[in-house]
Amino acid sequence: MQRFALIGAGFIGSVHAQNLASHPDVDFKLIYDIDPQRAAGLASQHGAKAATSLDQIFDNDDLDAVFIASSTDSHAQNLRYAADAGLAALVEKPIDLDLETAKSTVAYVERAGIKAMVNFNRRFDRAHAELKDLVSSGEIGELALLQLTSRGPALPPLDYLKTSGGQFRDQAVHFFDLARWISGQDPVRVHAFGSALSAPEIAEFGDVDTSISALAFPSGALAQIDCVRHTNYGYDEHIEVLGSDAMAESERQRSGHVSILRGQAAQSHGLHSNWFDRVQPTYAASLGAFVQALEEDGEVPISLREGLKSQAIAQAATRSISSGHSEIVDYSL
Amino acid sequence: MQRFALIGAGFIGSVHAQNLASHPDVDFKLIYDIDPQRAAGLASQHGAKAATSLDQIFDNDDLDAVFIASSTDSHAQNLRYAADAGLAALVEKPIDLDLETAKSTVAYVERAGIKAMVNFNRRFDRAHAELKDLVSSGEIGELALLQLTSRGPALPPLDYLKTSGGQFRDQAVHFFDLARWISGQDPVRVHAFGSALSAPEIAEFGDVDTSISALAFPSGALAQIDCVRHTNYGYDEHIEVLGSDAMAESERQRSGHVSILRGQAAQSHGLHSNWFDRVQPTYAASLGAFVQALEEDGEVPISLREGLKSQAIAQAATRSISSGHSEIVDYSL
Amino acid sequence: MQRFALIGAGFIGSVHAQNLASHPDVDFKLIYDIDPQRAAGLASQHGAKAATSLDQIFDNDDLDAVFIASSTDSHAQNLRYAADAGLAALVEKPIDLDLETAKSTVAYVERAGIKAMVNFNRRFDRAHAELKDLVSSGEIGELALLQLTSRGPALPPLDYLKTSGGQFRDQAVHFFDLARWISGQDPVRVHAFGSALSAPEIAEFGDVDTSISALAFPSGALAQIDCVRHTNYGYDEHIEVLGSDAMAESERQRSGHVSILRGQAAQSHGLHSNWFDRVQPTYAASLGAFVQALEEDGEVPISLREGLKSQAIAQAATRSISSGHSEIVDYSL
Amino acid sequence: MQRFALIGAGFIGSVHAQNLASHPDVDFKLIYDIDPQRAAGLASQHGAKAATSLDQIFDNDDLDAVFIASSTDSHAQNLRYAADAGLAALVEKPIDLDLETAKSTVAYVERAGIKAMVNFNRRFDRAHAELKDLVSSGEIGELALLQLTSRGPALPPLDYLKTSGGQFRDQAVHFFDLARWISGQDPVRVHAFGSALSAPEIAEFGDVDTSISALAFPSGALAQIDCVRHTNYGYDEHIEVLGSDAMAESERQRSGHVSILRGQAAQSHGLHSNWFDRVQPTYAASLGAFVQALEEDGEVPISLREGLKSQAIAQAATRSISSGHSEIVDYSL
Known part of the structure; x- marks a missing residue:
């Protein structure tokens, strides 16, 4: 206990x-x-x-x-x-x-x-974790490409955004972390484009709300990450991993299971209306893994150092926006 | 309280x-x-x-x-x-x-x-309840056809089956009840075919493990119900309602959200491996509705008399197997 | 040639x-x-x-x-x-x-x-033919249940309907034939319910536009067939075969490949707006098979006698509507 | 004529x-x-x-x-x-x-x-063209993000690749063109990462087989394009457009319509085994549009100058690989 x-x-x-x-x-x-x-x-x-x-x-x-x-x-x-x-x-x-x-x-x-652990809860998403297993077991062959999407559903309050560290450190960092974790590699270079499309104030304090990041891994594998603060269709999180033998996908998850056919169209439940409904089960799972490490005196699943590395990518992505270059990620931690 | x-x-x-x-x-x-x-x-x-x-x-x-x-x-x-x-x-x-x-x-x-209520918990399945709403609100037009499926996953123990009252009273009765509830009508005639395919002992005590029931409603609407005790692919429960304006479906529900593309095939999570995983949330919802009726001194959502009516259909379906006729449902309760 | x-x-x-x-x-x-x-x-x-x-x-x-x-x-x-x-x-x-x-x-x-062949063109639907192969190769195990659906899209002209022989002989007969072909068995009994829901005139000349037929096969396998003349969502044809080892489905086919996520809903292309768009490729394939039999002096794929058998089921289903009984199919041809 | x-x-x-x-x-x-x-x-x-x-x-x-x-x-x-x-x-x-x-x-x-037209046949893909219409009609709101995928199925012969101009000019150029056409904008900057993963010889002549390109449009909209020469799961082409009001997708297209549920998995047809099966209908449609322009003495749908612009993006993407920078696209044609 x-x-x-x-x-x-x-x-x-x-x-x-x-x-x-x-x-x-x-x-x-x-x-x-x-x-x-x-x-x-x-x-x-x-x-x-x-x-x-x-x-x-x-x-x-x-x-x-x-x-x-x-x-x-x-x-x-x-x-x-x-x-x-x-x-x-x-x-x-x-x-x-x-x-x-x-x-x-x-x-x-x-x-x-x-014992200290940083709470990258998305590593405990059941479907994302299956991708990790498929990559590390070699079941999809040599990793070639990762595609990660995190979109919406709504712009957080501007007061929050001002102190959030920017879209890369606040939102994309979860997906930089997933990319590192699923691939089992630390990316060497990162490039990012970003725009402030949903509210002009965001640009005023130097942030973006729509961004695409590109990562290059030591093995030659590549990753694309698209992050959007505001959609009009709920919260959209999904990931693809392409290997030399197969492609696996942690799919978009719909909020319900009813579909209607009428006239020339089929309509079904869309995505969860907010990010919390989508990721909720990961919080209990993450806590559970931490408690288990304490009970069994084992290693925590996500060391603070892991947190630093993913943050370093966010740092480099942020620099890339200003420099117009791809940036080398500095892991001298 | x-x-x-x-x-x-x-x-x-x-x-x-x-x-x-x-x-x-x-x-x-x-x-x-x-x-x-x-x-x-x-x-x-x-x-x-x-x-x-x-x-x-x-x-x-x-x-x-x-x-x-x-x-x-x-x-x-x-x-x-x-x-x-x-x-x-x-x-x-x-x-x-x-x-x-x-x-x-x-x-x-x-x-x-x-206050007394019979626990037809499937009425509290969120997706099935959406169908009920679509029918009763008139959104799909006049009801023409219901298709209900309940299959698998595994044959219950023979000891259980012997005292269960047979597939119609034990398994199909939930779907007779859903058919009544969703349609808002009591069917007048029922016909059934049934076979004992997965274990010969079932036939010995006069039961079936694979059956199809057909219901005729007063409005002319019809219903088909297929019930199977044993599948090799988990528990499969889904419902379609066809109206004059649209068709709505409470879909098959998969047990996970990962798909893999490899060679010429796509593979994804199949259905829940057991019926309980599929219907689990309905139990809390059903209890909740009963407690609410007590707290607010309102009507319970499913009276005992409702339970009798659905049982009367199961009775008629059981008779139909022996008679080879369609049978009139006797609601003189 | x-x-x-x-x-x-x-x-x-x-x-x-x-x-x-x-x-x-x-x-x-x-x-x-x-x-x-x-x-x-x-x-x-x-x-x-x-x-x-x-x-x-x-x-x-x-x-x-x-x-x-x-x-x-x-x-x-x-x-x-x-x-x-x-x-x-x-x-x-x-x-x-x-x-x-x-x-x-x-x-x-x-x-x-x-050499004479009856043109049950749906046997040449690529997806339906895959089901036939899965059953006859034993890949889904022993056949337990068939579910066949043919719905819509629009009521044919009343003049056509008057001379069509009725819904079972005109529409359902294709699916009686598919059931025989896919199962590799001739059903022994048939029961049918039918209603005239979309136009009262249909009842006047003794026909129905909405029907469900139930077939019992010698092996104990069962089949359900639902036929509807008029939907408001295009033409819907799909088939399921359940065996002791697996279930296979010839799926609903959508008319296009675009989906839109907006607000809380996902919208995509519905079904083909008419039956011909859905089954069109089968006509060339059926002709091709006949020509091949002529060129190679082989057996035609669907003898006239096959046509008679499927027609005999339609006959029995039509009788069942009036008798209220399940009817034995008479194959003394 | x-x-x-x-x-x-x-x-x-x-x-x-x-x-x-x-x-x-x-x-x-x-x-x-x-x-x-x-x-x-x-x-x-x-x-x-x-x-x-x-x-x-x-x-x-x-x-x-x-x-x-x-x-x-x-x-x-x-x-x-x-x-x-x-x-x-x-x-x-x-x-x-x-x-x-x-x-x-x-x-x-x-x-x-x-009258002269360059044959960017993919503009005549029915589903892609629906996306174009949804963007230009304003139905999805202001464009924020485009995601374009072109993968596989197999590495072309090395002799072909040597004279192909490289992956950007040969394969990605179709998607640079689609990005321009769907967005109605000419991108101002492009960044690309690329790797030679499936065959070492590709790197020897300075080409890549796996690449991700990022485009920045004048409006602030962004695009990601991933191109892979070799998959083990057929040819995968799909596109998403995210606007301020909705997201629309030209979906992955499967090669058939049968699915099988067995044990804990669902299996269905995967993608087309080759690119030609996927895009075949576009060739007749493209020719048809050209002939129509001749017959009616109208404008051809894709001028040679359009071809130049899309080629200019491929040129800049190729430069980006060497420079490690994002590159300005030079449209001084």
């Missing part, structure tokens, strides 16, 4: 609270949030207690692990606190928007020797 | 226990089973108590409702006890395999005036 | 004329129609000559074969003429609407010893 | 010969090939005559148009001959592999004032 605290009681924090409460091997103890009332409300829903200060978490002998789901700018600090306290840590991505800060944080945490 | 007891702690009882424990408006008090250890084990998993006699349920001022999921031959008796005790009752189908016993039980329960 | 005459220059005759003109092993000589101008027009399009009397066809040393696509009531007579003239004959179904006349015609033709 | 000669009797020449012979408004007169026997053989199949010298075509008062399907290095010369002779010309792409030669040829032809 692992005794957990949760830091952060916002939308994603409440998702994690639900999963912590339901996990048979988790004893869900404490929730902290900068808004004490929000912490108290969420805690009462799940039989946990509200912490009124971080000290109650990091100076506490009755805890084994902390789930860091607070605002992005506090991830690094909370990781250092967990390292100091000897608590295992599961942290929402990114470690820090500033890659240098992220690097030094990871080095600090590694020296402390705690 | 509704205080519940559960009778029956077998496979389906344990499904209901999980749903009772998770429902926010249910206070899950007691579980009874003829095997006291089974009751105790299930109760401890869900924070309920084990009842050691039925009296603890039916002579108990701290209960509002009982979920009857015991063996088929005890449904009628438990319904009468619930009627006597003034407890609301949700009962697994059938009320009784013997239609006369079922009729008198329903009459008894109705006189007592308790 | 086979020298052909065509009898009948209506819609289906003009389809056959096109295929006769394109076939590399056919020398397309003559066209006869009761309307001489129609014959002349069609002949001039395809480099054939117009015959002004049937004698020019049946008393002609420069012909090898005749394609009989005249009105139904002249099929039997033209077959007898072909038998007398020693010409091979490919005849549109049915041989005659009256089963007794059809039987005596077949006996007459068989005595004459000419 | 347009009197045609065909230059080139190889594989694609024989496809064009078939279409010329079948077109109701074409009088198919002559075929020339550098191999006189090949010309004679093809001519006899289609009721045309073999020309033994180009003079018989270009010094001939009985011709209206010439279809240039000879080897790539003779396209430009034959276009000039047609210009001199005043014959309309339909020419296979490219005009010339050398862009400067192509430019001067187009200028020469334009001065002569003949």
Whole structure:
């Protein structure tokens, strides 16, 4: 049984609270949030207690692990606190928007020797994981091409976007990570084009909402990633892997199972109306894998260093937009 | 808040226990089973108590409702006890395999005036319910044809089959009920062909494992129902409704979302390997509808009388196999 | 090279004329129609000559074969003429609407010893033929169930319907034939329900436009066939075969390959707007198989006797509607 | 009626010969090939005559148009001959592999004032053309993203590849053209990554067999194009267009319509085994559009200048591979 605290009681924090409460091997103890009332409300829903200060978490002998789901700018600090306290840590991505800060944080945490995992939850999507298995087992032959799509459904609030680090660090980074994970390789070069099409303000603070990234892997395999903030047809996530022997696809997933034939057309359920409905099962699975690593004293499935590498690609893609060049990815972490 | 007891702690009882424990408006008090250890084990998993006699349920001022999921031959008796005790009752189908016993039980329960519902859970399948809405809203025009399929995945144990009442009363009855519900009509005639193809023993006790039933509705609409006990490709349940304006389909549901193209073939996930995976969400939804009726003092969505009518069709289909005729359905209930 | 005459220059005759003109092993000589101008027009399009009397066809040393696509009531007579003239004959179904006349015609033709084939063109549908192969090769195991659908798109003119012999003899007979062919068995009993839903006049002359037929085969396998004259979604033809090892489907075929995702829905091309677009390739294939039998002096793929058997099922289905019984199919031909 | 000669009797020449012979408004007169026997053989199949010298075509008062399907290095010369002779010309792409030669040829032809069209046949794919209509009618809103795929099925012979101009000029150019045509815009920048994965010899002569190209359009819309020479699953061509209101897809097209459910998998027909089966109908449609322009004295649908522009993109993509930059497309034609 692992005794957990949760830091952060916002939308994603409440998702994690639900999963912590339901996990048979988790004893869900404490929730902290900068808004004490929000912490108290969420805690009462799940039989946990509200912490009124971080000290109650990091100076506490009755805890084994902390789930860091607070605002992005506090991830690094909370990781250092967990390292100091000897608590295992599961942290929402990114470690820090500033890659240098992220690097030094990871080095600090590694020296402390705690188990720490960055929450690239999409690695726990059942269909994406099947692609990973098909590639690594050699069943599709030598990898030639990856095609990853993440689109929509709606532009996040501009306030969020301003502090998000940009589309590559915020949205595409999940797919840079999936590309690395599925291929089993770290791409050497990246090129990106991007446009601000859905709201002119996005360009004003130097971001894009529609982008295509191209990755070149050491083996010669290539990847394309298209990311769009706003569609008018829900959230669209799908992946193809082409090998020398076969092509496998983690398909678009529809939101229902009814179709209607009328006149000259067939109509069926479209995609999920929001990204959360599409990826929801991955959160419990990701937590489950972390808890299992703690219970069995094994390796966490996604080290912080993995998080850094995927962030490095996002960094290079962001540079490519300005330079007009393809950029070498710098993994000197 | 509704205080519940559960009778029956077998496979389906344990499904209901999980749903009772998770429902926010249910206070899950007691579980009874003829095997006291089974009751105790299930109760401890869900924070309920084990009842050691039925009296603890039916002579108990701290209960509002009982979920009857015991063996088929005890449904009628438990319904009468619930009627006597003034407890609301949700009962697994059938009320009784013997239609006369079922009729008198329903009459008894109705006189007592308790809220009672028969658990035709498939009415709570989201996709099937969309078909019902498309028909009753007139969106597909006048109903012409229904096609219902229920196949596989594996022959139940022969011991079960011997006491099941036969394929029409046990398996097809769900689809007779769906046909009535979706069409909004009671069929007047039924014809059936059936064969015992997967195991010769089935014929020995007068049952079939492969059958096709044809229903004629008062409006002239027709229905076809094919039921198969054993497939080699999982559990296949799907429904089509053809109207004068459009055709709508509650589609086959695949068990995953990966496809592979290799050589001249495309391969993808097939159907669910068992019926439970396919229909699982309907159990919580069905319970939810019953609890809502109790909380709001409304009508239960599926009266016992509805259960009798669908059973009457199964009765007529069974007769048709022997007579070689189409049979008139007798609704004099 | 086979020298052909065509009898009948209506819609289906003009389809056959096109295929006769394109076939590399056919020398397309003559066209006869009761309307001489129609014959002349069609002949001039395809480099054939117009015959002004049937004698020019049946008393002609420069012909090898005749394609009989005249009105139904002249099929039997033209077959007898072909038998007398020693010409091979490919005849549109049915041989005659009256089963007794059809039987005596077949006996007459068989005595004459000419090659004669009834044009059940759907046996030459590529996808349906794959099902036949999957069944006869044993690849799906022992056959358990067949599901055949033929729907729409529009009610034929009432004048046509009055002389068509009814829905079973006119429309369903193709699917009775496919059921026999795919299963490799002659069904022993048939039951049918039918309604006149799209136009009240149909009931006045004793026909139906919506029907479901059930067939029982000697092996215990069963078949369901649903036929509808009018849909509002084009022409829908598809078939399933369920065996003990696998289920195979000749799928619905869409009329195009574009889909649109918008809002919460996906829209794609529906089915073909008419039956001819769906089955068109089968006509050339059927003719090709007949010509090949002539060229190689082999057996024709569908003997007239095959035509009689499928017609006998239609006869029994028609009887079943009136009797309310399932009917034994009488194959004493 | 347009009197045609065909230059080139190889594989694609024989496809064009078939279409010329079948077109109701074409009088198919002559075929020339550098191999006189090949010309004679093809001519006899289609009721045309073999020309033994180009003079018989270009010094001939009985011709209206010439279809240039000879080897790539003779396209430009034959276009000039047609210009001199005043014959309309339909020419296979490219005009010339050398862009400067192509430019001067187009200028020469334009001065002569003949009707001339480059045969980008994929513009006549019915499904692709629906996408074009959906974009230009505004039905999907403002264009944001194009995704074009062309893969497989097999590496062409190395001898062919050596003189093909490389993957961008030979294969991708069709999709650069579709991107321009569907979007209604000329891209301003292009970036490409490419690898030689299926055969090391390809790298030796400076070509690639697996490439991803990224295009940036003036409006801010972006396009991704992935091209692969060799798959193990047939020929895969499909296109997506994402607009601000909807996303439309010209789907993968399967080679048949049968699916099999067995165990835990569904298997169906895969893609066409070769590119020709997939695109075949476009050749007749393309010829038809050219003939219609001649008959009605209208504009040809794809001017030679259109061909130059699409070639200019291929040129820039080829440069991008070496430079590692994105490249500006030079349309100063």
